Amino acid sequence: MIINGVTIDKTFAEAFPMKATRAIITAQNEKWAMISAQAMTGFATSVIACGCEAGIERVLSPNETPDGRPGVAIMIYAMGGKGLAKQLETRAGQCVLTSPTSALFAGIEGGKPIPLGKNLRYFGDGFQIAKKIGGKRYWRVPVMDGEFLTEATTGMVDAVGGGNFLVLAESQPQALAACEAAIEEMRKIPNVIMPFPGGVVRSGSKVGSKYASLGASTNDAFCPTLKGVTKTDLSPEIESVMEIVIDGLCKEDIDKAMRVGIQAVCDLGAANGIKRISAGNYGGKLGPFHFHLQEIMA
Amino acid sequence: MSALTFTLKQPTDQRIDMSPLVCQKLQGLDVDAIAAIELQNGKSRRRVDELFYITGMNTQEIIIAYSNNKLDFIGKELDGGSISVQGDTGAYLGMQLKSGTINVSGDAGLYAACEMKNGLIQIEGDAGDFLGGALPGNKQGMKGGTVLVKGNVGQRAGDHMRRGQILIEGNAGDYCGSRMLAGTIAVMGNTGRYLGYAMRRGTLLLWNQPQLSATFNDCGSHTLAFLPILFASFKSFNSRFADSGAAFNRVQRYGGDMAETGRGEVLVRI
Numbered sequence: 001m002i003i004n005g006v007t008i009d010k011t012f013a014e015a016f017p018m019k020a021t022r023a024i025i026t027a028q029n030e031k032w033a034m035i036s037a038q039a040m041t042g043f044a045t046s047v048i049a050c051g052c053e054a055g056i057e058r059v060l061s062p063n064e065t066p067d068g069r070p071g072v073a074i075m076i077y078a079m080g081g082k083g084l085a086k087q088l089e090t091r092a093g094q095c096v097l098t099s100p101t102s103a104l105f106a107g108i109e110g111g112k113p114i115p116l117g118k119n120l121r122y123f124g125d126g127f128q129i130a131k132k133i134g135g136k137r138y139w140r141v142p143v144m145d146g147e148f149l150t151e152a153t154t155g156m157v158d159a160v161g162g163g164n165f166l167v168l169a170e171s172q173p174q175a176l177a178a179c180e181a182a183i184e185e186m187r188k189i190p191n192v193i194m195p196f197p198g199g200v201v202r203s204g205s206k207v208g209s210k211y212a213s214l215g216a217s218t219n220d221a222f223c224p225t226l227k228g229v230t231k232t233d234l235s236p237e238i239e240s241v242m243e244i245v246i247d248g249l250c251k252e253d254i255d256k257a258m259r260v261g262i263q264a265v266c267d268l269g270a271a272n273g274i275k276r277i278s279a280g281n282y283g284g285k286l287g288p289f290h291f292h293l294q295e296i297m298a
Numbered sequence: 299m300s301a302l303t304f305t306l307k308q309p310t311d312q313r314i315d316m317s318p319l320v321c322q323k324l325q326g327l328d329v330d331a332i333a334a335i336e337l338q339n340g341k342s343r344r345r346v347d348e349l350f351y352i353t354g355m356n357t358q359e360i361i362i363a364y365s366n367n368k369l370d371f372i373g374k375e376l377d378g379g380s381i382s383v384q385g386d387t388g389a390y391l392g393m394q395l396k397s398g399t400i401n402v403s404g405d406a407g408l409y410a411a412c413e414m415k416n417g418l419i420q421i422e423g424d425a426g427d428f429l430g431g432a433l434p435g436n437k438q439g440m441k442g443g444t445v446l447v448k449g450n451v452g453q454r455a456g457d458h459m460r461r462g463q464i465l466i467e468g469n470a471g472d473y474c475g476s477r478m479l480a481g482t483i484a485v486m487g488n489t490g491r492y493l494g495y496a497m498r499r500g501t502l503l504l505w506n507q508p509q510l511s512a513t514f515n516d517c518g519s520h521t522l523a524f525l526p527i528l529f530a531s532f533k534s535f536n537s538r539f540a541d542s543g544a545a546f547n548r549v550q551r552y553g554g555d556m557a558e559t560g561r562g563e564v565l566v567r568i
Contacts, residue, residue: 068526103523127561129499130480131524132442132461134531140524149523 001294005270006277008262008293013164013279016287018047018077019084020159020249022057022107023116025096026071030059036099037072040091044076045196046245048205048216052078052087053161053247055193066105067149073107075193077161077247084156085114092150093120100145106136108155117141117150160289163246163254166204166222166278167265172240174273176200179242181268182261189257192248204243207282219280238275251289259296266297301359301382302332304350309366312340313388314349316362317371321379321398324357367407373400376417389426392419395443405449409433414462416443420536424449427471430464430483431457438479440464446537453490456483459500465532465539475502478562482528486538497555497562503528504566514554519568521548 001008025040027033037056044054057073065071076091078084096104097120104117121128121139129140130152137152167182169175183199186192194200209217220226221233222241234241244261248254268274279293280286304319315338324332333347346352354361358379362372365385372388373381377396386404395414405423411430425447430440431454439458450468457473459481469487478497489508502508529545538544549565 066527067523068530069523129501129561129563131482131501131528133524133528138524138527140522146520147522147524149527 015289018161039095106154111155170273317374427452
C-alpha cells in the first residue's frame with residue numbers, strides 16, 4: 001500500500017492489556033491546571049521503568065468540569081490495578097494536592113473504584129471535611145491557599161497499551177516534523193494518550209537484550225547508524241526513524257488515533273522525505289492486540 | 299395503572315399509625331387484602347377500609363388524600379416507590395426512610411425524616427421540631443438522603459444528624475443543627491438562637507447572618523470550591539434552591555462548636 005508516495009508496510013503493531021484511569025484537574029485558570037497536569041503525568045513515558053504511562057488527554061473548558069473552572073483531563077495506564085492505584089495516589093498527592101488552586105475529580109464513571117483523594121484526606125490532620133453530593137463523596141482538605149477539593153475515588157477500567165507506528169524518513173528533521181503533525185491530529189481523538197515526550201519516542205525498543213538483566217533494548221533493526229552491521233529493516237535512503245506509541249481505553253480508540261496520525265504523516269508525503277510507515281512487530285511476543293497498518297488505512 | 303389512593307373518610311379523634319401503608323409492604327396485595335390491613339388508631343385497631351376509601355392499584359405510587367395532622371408514621375421505612383400526601387401529616391413522616399420519595403402538600407409534624415437513611419422528602423409547608431433528628435435516646439439522626447422544606451421548620455432541625463442534607467427555604471427555629479455529627483443543613487431564611495449547639499462536624503449553610511454563640515470562632519471570608527458542586531446538585535429540585543441566582547461560593551466561615559470538637563462549620567453568604 002502506498003499513500004502519497006509513502007509505503008505502508010504489511011505489518012502490524014502489537015499491544016497488550018493494561019488498566020487505566022482518568023482524572024480531571026481544575027484550577028483557577030488553564031495555566032495552573034496545565035502545570036499541575038504536566039507534573040502529574042511527568043516521568044511516565046513507559047511502564048518499563050516508570051511504573052505507569054501517563055499523559056494529558058485534553059484541555060477542558062469550564063462548562064466541562066465539575067466545579068466550573070478550567071481543567072485538564074489526564075490518563076494513567078499501568079500493567080495492573082494495584083500498580084495503577086499506587087501511581088495515581090502518589091502522583092495526586094505530590095503533584096495536584098501541592099499545586100496552587102487545584103482541585104481533583106474522577107474522570108471515569110463506573111469501572112472499579114480506586115482511591116483518588118480518599119487517602120490524601122489524612123493530610124488534613126483531622127480538619128478534613130467529607131461531603132457526599134449527588135451520590136459522590138468529596139473531601140475538603142484545608143491547605144495554605146484555601147481548600148483542596150478532591151473526589152474520593154475514580155474508576156479503573158480495562159484498557160490497551162502499546163499501540164504504535166514508526167515513521168521512516170530521509171532525515172531527522174523530516175521525521176520529527178511528520179511526527180509533530182501526527183501528534184497534533186491524534187490529540188483530537190478522545191480516550192487516548194501518547195505518553196512519550198511530546199508524544200514521540202526516538203528510542204523504540206525490541207523485546208529482550210544480549211544482557212540478561214534487561215527485558216528490552218534498542219530496536220537495532222530500525223537504527224539507521226547500524227544499517228551495515230545488523231539485520232536491518234531500513235533501506236539505504238532512510239536516515240531517521242521515530243515512533244509514536246498510543247495507549248487507549250479500547251482497541252477502537254487506538255485504531256482511530258493511528259489512522260489520523262498515519263494520515264497526517266502521509267499528507268506530508270514523499271515530497272517531504274517520508275518514505276515508509278512501519279510498526280513495532282515482535283512476532284506475537286509482546287501482546288494479543290494486533291493493529292494491522294494496511295487494514296487501518298484501508 | 300392509576301395510583302393507589304387512600305382518601306380519609308373523616309377526621310379521627312385519635313392518631314392513626316400509617317406505617318403499614320408503604321409501597322414495599324403493599325406490593326403484590328390485591329384491594330381486598332389491603333382493605334383488611336389493620337391500622338392502630340388510638341387504643342383500637344381498625345381496618346384500612348374503615349378509615350379510608352381505596353381506589354387505584356399501583357402500589358408503587360401511593361396517594362394519601364385529605365390527610366391531616368393525626369396521621370403518624372407516613373412512609374416509615376419506605377424502600378422504593380413514592381408517597382404523595384395531600385394535606386398535613388402527623389409526626390414521624392418518613393421515619394427511617396430507605397429509598398423513594400415522599401411529597402407533602404401541607405405541613406409535617408414532629409420528627410419528620412427522623413433517622414432517615416436515603417431518598418427524598420419534600421414538604422411544601424412547614425415542618426415541626428426535630429426535623430431529621432434522632433429518636434429520643436438514640437445517638438444518630440438522619441443518615442442520608444435529602445429533605446426539602448419550602449416553609450419554616452421548628453426547633454432542633456438536624457439534631458444528631460449524621461449525613462445527608464436538609465434544605466430549608468424558610469426560617470429555622472432554635473438549636474438548628476444541634477449535636478450534629480455531619481451532613482449539611484442549608485437555611486435561606488433566618489435561624490434562631492443556639493445555632494449549631496454542640497455540633498461536632500457538619501455544615502450549616504446560611505443566607506443570612508445568624509446570632510452565633512461565643513463558642514463559634516470566625517475563620518474569615520473564603521471562596522469554597524465545593525459550593526458550586528453542591529448548588530449544581532440542587533438543580534433537579536422544584537425549589538428556590540435550584541435557582542441559579544441562589545448559588546454562591548463566597549462565604550464567611552465560622553468554626554465550632556468549640557465547646558465540642560470544633561470541626562463543624564457555619565458558612566454565611568457574603
